[in-house]
Amino acid sequence: MININNLKKYKLINDDCFSALKKIPDNSVDLILTDPPYNIAQYSTGNMSFDWRSDINNDLAEWDLNVLNPVDLLPEFKRILAPTGNIFIFCSYNLIGEYHKVFDPEFDTFQFMVWHKTNPVPNFRKSSFLNSCELIVSCWNKGHTWNFTTQKDMHNFIESGICMGKERIKGKDGKTLHPTQKPVSILKKIINIASNENDVVLDCFNGVGSTGEASLSLNRRYIGIEIDKVYFEATKQRLKNLF
Numbered sequence: 001m002i003n004i005n006n007l008k009k010y011k012l013i014n015d016d017c018f019s020a021l022k023k024i025p026d027n028s029v030d031l032i033l034t035d036p037p038y039n040i041a042q043y044s045t046g047n048m049s050f051d052w053r054s055d056i057n058n059d060l061a062e063w064d065l066n067v068l069n070p071v072d073l074l075p076e077f078k079r080i081l082a083p084t085g086n087i088f089i090f091c092s093y094n095l096i097g098e099y100h101k102v103f104d105p106e107f108d109t110f111q112f113m114v115w116h117k118t119n120p121v122p123n124f125r126k127s128s129f130l131n132s133c134e135l136i137v138s139c140w141n142k143g144h145t146w147n148f149t150t151q152k153d154m155h156n157f158i159e160s161g162i163c164m165g166k167e168r169i170k171g172k173d174g175k176t177l178h179p180t181q182k183p184v185s186i187l188k189k190i191i192n193i194a195s196n197e198n199d200v201v202l203d204c205f206n207g208v209g210s211t212g213e214a215s216l217s218l219n220r221r222y223i224g225i226e227i228d229k230v231y232f233e234a235t236k237q238r239l240k241n242l243f
């Protein structure tokens, strides 16, 4: 079992979260902010090649081919969440109904936010709408931490670009390491609203540690769980560089 009192800054675990979550004590996490697989790779038409520009990466990732069932997350999330805690989960359009079915009956409130991406992947063939919006489901019980300041803060709509340029973590080959790295600015907005300094933030689908960087930069403690060794090692380096 992880001793939360001994958690000074952060703990990273390279494991399947369905087993690692069992090592987190009851009622010990103040904010679960996570970005699980989306189950959308099955719909992908693959990468698109153009002779006048670089390929557009339309093939999500190997890890998205393993089906994630929101119902499987519920028991451990309920057990580890502090009574004053909040849950925010990035979610694709095809899973929102499932998250609602599973989480709404178990919490006092279920809402969702829309992240509008100002620079989504283009569709030069003009064959469909752009995927410029992503959903974030959120839920909590009465008495949860909430730090709204203005009415503007309270819109369930965030607008920002996707993670670009220097912020993107690169692999040894200099290429982008993670296809769905989240911008730290969005994560910081949520962490500020839904937790306090020194609180424990958990991302059990850590990727390359964006939630970790956002949490630590706001003086929260962080637990990150990532199954992929390469992403885990990149997170170790990324968080070490913060200190």
Ligand SMILES: C[S@@+](CC[C@H](N)C(=O)[O-])C[C@H]1O[C@@H](n2cnc3c(N)ncnc32)[C@H](O)[C@@H]1O
Pocket: 015, 016, 017, 018, 035, 036, 037, 038, 063, 178, 180, 181, 182, 183, 204, 205, 206, 207, 208, 209, 210, 211, 225, 226, 227, 228, 231
């Ligand atoms: C959508 S990505 C998260 C990206 C992250 N938000 C970031 O900014 O880097 C989902 C991550 O979950 C990881 N993952 C998938 N199944 C997992 C499992 N059972 N346990 C832990 N990690 C898992 C994948 O390897 C992938 O890195």
